[in-house]
Structure formats: structure tokens, C-alpha cells
Amino acid sequence: MRKDQTLGAYLFSQGVSRRGFLKFCSATASLMALPPTMVGRVAAALENARRPSVIWLSFQECTGCTESLTRSHAPTVESLIFDAISLDYHHTLQAAAGHGAEAAREAAMEENAGEYLLVVDGSIPIGNPAYSTIAGISNLDMLKESAANAAAIIAVGTCAAYGGIPHANPNPTGAVSVSDIIKDKPIINVSGCPPIPVVITGVLAHFLTFGSIPELDELGRPKAFFGQSIHDRCYRRPFYERGQFAKSFDDEGARQGWCLYELGCKGPTTYNACATLKWNEGTSFPIGSGHGCIGCSEPDFWDKGSFYRPIAAGLWGSRDALLGAAAAGAAIGIGTALAARSKKKRANAAKETEST
Amino acid sequence: MTLLDFARGPALQWSMIILVAGVLWRLGGTILINAKKDLSKARKEHAVADGLKTIATRSLPAHQFEKNIRFQHFSGYAWHIALFVSVLFFAPHILFFESVLGFGWPSLPNSIILITAAIALAILFALLIRRATHPVQRIISNADDYISILVVIAPLITGILAFAHLGARYETLLAVHLLSVEALFVWFPFGKLMHTALTFPSRYQAGSSYGRKGVRA
Amino acid sequence: MSALDTISVRVEASSGNVRPLLHEIRHALQRVADGGIGTTIDLGSLPLAPGEEKRIEELLGSGELRAELDALGPTVLQETRYAGVWFVTHRNTEQEVVARFIEVTRVPELLLAQEVDMQRAVHELEKQLEVN
Numbered sequence: 001m002r003k004d005q006t007l008g009a010y011l012f013s014q015g016v017s018r019r020g021f022l023k024f025c026s027a028t029a030s031l032m033a034l035p036p037t038m039v040g041r042v043a044a045a046l047e048n049a050r051r052p053s054v055i056w057l058s059f060q061e062c063t064g065c066t067e068s069l070t071r072s073h074a075p076t077v078e079s080l081i082f083d084a085i086s087l088d089y090h091h092t093l094q095a096a097a098g099h100g101a102e103a104a105r106e107a108a109m110e111e112n113a114g115e116y117l118l119v120v121d122g123s124i125p126i127g128n129p130a131y132s133t134i135a136g137i138s139n140l141d142m143l144k145e146s147a148a149n150a151a152a153i154i155a156v157g158t159c160a161a162y163g164g165i166p167h168a169n170p171n172p173t174g175a176v177s178v179s180d181i182i183k184d185k186p187i188i189n190v191s192g193c194p195p196i197p198v199v200i201t202g203v204l205a206h207f208l209t210f211g212s213i214p215e216l217d218e219l220g221r222p223k224a225f226f227g228q229s230i231h232d233r234c235y236r237r238p239f240y241e242r243g244q245f246a247k248s249f250d251d252e253g254a255r256q257g258w259c260l261y262e263l264g265c266k267g268p269t270t271y272n273a274c275a276t277l278k279w280n281e282g283t284s285f286p287i288g289s290g291h292g293c294i295g296c297s298e299p300d301f302w303d304k305g306s307f308y309r310p311i312a313a314g315l316w317g318s319r320d321a322l323l324g325a326a327a328a329g330a331a332i333g334i335g336t337a338l339a340a341r342s343k344k345k346r347a348n349a350a351k352e353t354e355s356t
Numbered sequence: 357m358t359l360l361d362f363a364r365g366p367a368l369q370w371s372m373i374i375l376v377a378g379v380l381w382r383l384g385g386t387i388l389i390n391a392k393k394d395l396s397k398a399r400k401e402h403a404v405a406d407g408l409k410t411i412a413t414r415s416l417p418a419h420q421f422e423k424n425i426r427f428q429h430f431s432g433y434a435w436h437i438a439l440f441v442s443v444l445f446f447a448p449h450i451l452f453f454e455s456v457l458g459f460g461w462p463s464l465p466n467s468i469i470l471i472t473a474a475i476a477l478a479i480l481f482a483l484l485i486r487r488a489t490h491p492v493q494r495i496i497s498n499a500d501d502y503i504s505i506l507v508v509i510a511p512l513i514t515g516i517l518a519f520a521h522l523g524a525r526y527e528t529l530l531a532v533h534l535l536s537v538e539a540l541f542v543w544f545p546f547g548k549l550m551h552t553a554l555t556f557p558s559r560y561q562a563g564s565s566y567g568r569k570g571v572r573a
Numbered sequence: 574m575s576a577l578d579t580i581s582v583r584v585e586a587s588s589g590n591v592r593p594l595l596h597e598i599r600h601a602l603q604r605v606a607d608g609g610i611g612t613t614i615d616l617g618s619l620p621l622a623p624g625e626e627k628r629i630e631e632l633l634g635s636g637e638l639r640a641e642l643d644a645l646g647p648t649v650l651q652e653t654r655y656a657g658v659w660f661v662t663h664r665n666t667e668q669e670v671v672a673r674f675i676e677v678t679r680v681p682e683l684l685l686a687q688e689v690d691m692q693r694a695v696h697e698l699e700k701q702l703e704v705n
Contacts, residue, residue, distance in 0.1 A: 017644050019644050020645045023663055030672040236622075237620075238589050240466070242465050261448070276620050281669055284623060312447075313451050314452060316372055329377030333380055333383060
């Protein structure tokens, strides 16, 4: 597909029928979590959509986000990624290497200045930029340089969105998120460790379809996917309401599929689409497989105590501190009482000597 | 650090330390304080039975006043029971107690807790209005009474809102709920909420003291 | 029987969403029967327990008509045993399910010949006539 060609014209020239196009649109609308009534608008927009250039930068990351993306079963994800968008730089997926690859990135940035979409996965070490470099360029410099002329930035994964695991205490590399550095560009946070693959493609599809960024929540995440908590959309919610909880991972309650709240599920404080979109072609999601949500799409999920500590249990420190407080309190109480007694005694004694 | 992290972490820790230290301070001080010297010979040396009896008898309204305090008395019971059920039998609360005490107990379904919490809130609210409008109650109420009611009403309201996901995001509501409970913890040892720990000891003390003097309590 | 089958995990949990969905379908069907407009329900947007999607499929059953479309991968449009209620499954060229819908309508729009396709067909037919 040529860059100046619209998607509609491209698909038509490829012999894709209108029916095929409509199917593509309804699957895309579903992917973007839009109601089916929006298919018409999606079709109209996609028909005139032009192929955006995408530059994908991978910083301090584990490649799990890219692994997730390539397992997306989204509507003909291949056509979306390789036809409908122009992935001009992605150092895991591209064939080019070395200077050639960097030259391609620079060329794409120049050619599409102000229009390209910048996708970032991984956090950026600013404690010492040498912790992560590409072609001798620090992540910090590469991000600033690539963001300067981007139309928008998609921070894929919790690392890019909020610092993620590299940012976890004690954060040895001084890792920060994209939004900690870039302040003057629209940033869409697609969090998750990794994000749900169809959410990544869904956000790309939204940009492709409407040429704009979707409505975001206060943490910069698309509301369409992160608008509701795992708990709110969980099929095990009725068990929570009835007070039926699995107490261990192999008790009768666990076998009956009861709520995992007591086993540390972070569903109530985690916003993501796992409970509806699910994983592996919609097969299941962690709670469906019997494990509580670990809250991976939330900032600092790694530092919120054990994955197996219930939310309600709080992080109130140790019993020792409480016992210490108890001992100190009792000591002060007894001490003041005894002091009062002896004072009274002395006063009485003084009174008696006075009267005699 | 988010508001919820603060509420679950340092705020919870420090409020619990203040609660425990404060309660033991006051208990220790109150129990060991000098009893008044007998000004005449005690009728009996050990009045344990009188103390225990008074704990029980004062659980019912005194005959002489029954007509006047019936509403006060039974609404007080209803509200305390509703509060205890809500506090002690809501599954997330039990998880909290379990994390502190090391053991838990069975919970009640959320629908029942919602009802008891609503009852507790409604009665407490009615009692608050009565306190503020009743000519006698108004005069004998001080700031301590109102602060004590406020720090109990706040967790009830925020708890119900958090439960129903009303007004804000759940984690914000939960954080506010925890903070309101922490305010209660901090106020608890220093105000009239200490009655929770002192009611029975002070009834006992009154009973046994009257017993020594030969007064019918 | 594999070792997996010996694990006594009950997969038929309930989200409580199946009955409301059936009610929604009933109301939508009544609307269409009264001459109103149709409804499309995206199954991907519902929180369903494991096995519930299959249960919905079984509850709706198969009716008289089944159509297959081959465009960017196969799509099956199966009328359920309730006339006017269709189960639509889109697959991509790798046969992976990309979206599932329940459509409540007389005929799913995807079955209708599309104007653009007909224009192209006319053009091609003309070319065919010129050749012969």
C-alpha cells in the first residue's frame, strides 16, 4: 500500500469485496471496544484512512510486550501492522540492523515529521543513561529526539507507561516512564505486563481509523479498555457478593471457582480489559485460570506488597511495632498512674504533718 | 505513592500504633489510679459479685427512668449491633483483622452487611440530630461527643460509598474509607470512643465500690 | 482420558450474564418482529465465565439457515432456532476467531450484495461480454 493511498482504495485494489471490508470494520470496531452501532462510522473513517508511519522504540524492557503483540489474534493483525500501518522501525521485528536500521528511523522521522506515531515499550533509565543504549545513543536522547516530531506517543506496557518493574523499589537504574520525560505530546498509556495484545492493536486501530487519540482516564489509559476494573467485569463477582471465597488455591472453593479476593486478587483496584477481552484468542485470563489478578496494569504494582496479600489486609507494618506501641502505651499509663499515686501520697503525708 | 498506598501503608501503621499505645496508656492509667480512701469502715472487703452484677444490670434501662430513656436505650442497642455486624462480619474487614490477629472467622454475604451498615448509619444520624436538637442533650453535649460521632459516621458513609462504587473511583473511595477509619483509630483513645474499652470496667468499678459501701447499685 | 481430565475443576461457572443476555435478545427480537430496527451484540464485550459462550450457543441452537462468507478469512452466519436471531463468527485467514456477534435482524447486512461490489460486478460482466 502506498502511503498516499487510502485504506479503502488499497483494499479495493487488492480485490477485497465490500463485504470483506465490512467484516474487517466490524471486527475492528469490536477490537476497539466500540459498540456494533459504530461500525458504519468505522467503515467511513477506515475507507479514507491513510497509512501512518510507526516508529517503535524498545528501551529497558523484556520484549514481552512485542511478544504479546505478535500473538494478537486481532482482525488480520498482519494486514493491520504490515499493510495498514508502515512499521518503519522496530528493532525486534525489522530485518535491518546496525547503521542501516538507524538510518531507516531517521529517514522515517524526517519524511513523516509531525505525522508519525511513536510507540515506546520499556522504561528510560535516567540515573545513569549508559544502562541502556541503542547504537550508542542513550534511551533518554533517543526518546527526546524521536518524540520531537511525533504526532502522538503510545507507551506500550507498564514500564513505558509508569516505569514498571525497572522502576520498582529500589529502582537501581533510575527508571522513569515516557510521560515523566515528554510533556508536550499526547501520550496514550497502554499498560499491562504485558498489555493485552488486542488492546495494543485496538489502540493502533483507533489511531489509524480516527487519526486521533481515544478518550483517556486519569492515568492516560484509553477508557474503552481501562474504563472498568477487573473486579467489576469479573465473572466471579457474584461469589464475592455472596461472600463465597477460595481460602487456598486447592480447596473446595477454588474448585468451585469462587472469588479469589482472600487470596490477594487485585481485581478491585486494577483497571484493564482482561475479564472481557481475555487472552490467547479469548480463551481465558488469570482469574479464569484460578489465580488472582496481580494488578499489572497499575503504576507500581510491584511495590504494593505481596501478590497474595488481600487488599483489605493493608500494609500496616509488623506486629512488633504494634507490640512495641502496646508496651510503650502501657508503660506510660502505669507510670503516670503510679506517679499520681505517689504524688497524692506525698501530698497526704505533707497534709498530715501539717495538721499535727 | 498513591492515596490508597498511603492509606494502606504508613497512615494505617501509625494510626494503629497510636490506637494501641493510646488505649493501653489510658487503660493502664485508669485501672491503677488511686481509689478514694474509705471514709468509713467498708461493709464488705471484696465486692466482686456486686461489680459483676452491675455490669449486667446496667445493660437494661433503670426502672425509674425507663419511660424517658426507652428510645435512647434501644436505638443505642440497635445501632451498636448493626455496627458490630458490619464491622466484624464483612469479608474484607475480617481479612484485615486476620492480618493483625492471625486468625479469621466466617463472613456474612455482602447484601446483609449493606443492610446492617445502612441501619447503623441511619440510627446514628437520627441520634446525632436528636443530640443537636434535644434541649437537654444539647446542653450536656460537648465537642468530644460530636467529634466521636463524626469519626464513626465517616467510615460508615465512606464504606457504603466504596462498597457501591459511588462518587469516585473505587481505589479513591477505599483510600478515603481507610483514612476515615484511621481518623477513628487516632481519636479513639482520647475521646468518648474509649467507652468501648471502659464501659464494662467502669460499671464493675462502680458496682464494687457501691458494694463496699453497702449501696444498692 | 488425559491427566487433565482427572483434575476436578468445575469449568461451568456462572457470571449471571446469560439470562440477561437472553432477555436482551428477546426484547430485540420483539422490536424487529414489530417492524423496528435490529440489534447487534458483541460477545467480546460481555464478561462471561468459562463455558458460557458455548452454553449461549447451545441455548440458541441452530435454525434453518447457515451461510458462509469467504472474505479476509471465513465467516459463518448461522441462524439460531429462533428466527431472526443470528450467530455470526468472523475468522481471519489463519482460522482464528476475531469477533463473535449475535445479530437480531431479518437478514444480516453482510449477506446482502453490496452496491460497490455490484458496480464492480457489472463492470466485470461487461468486460466478459466484450471478450466473447
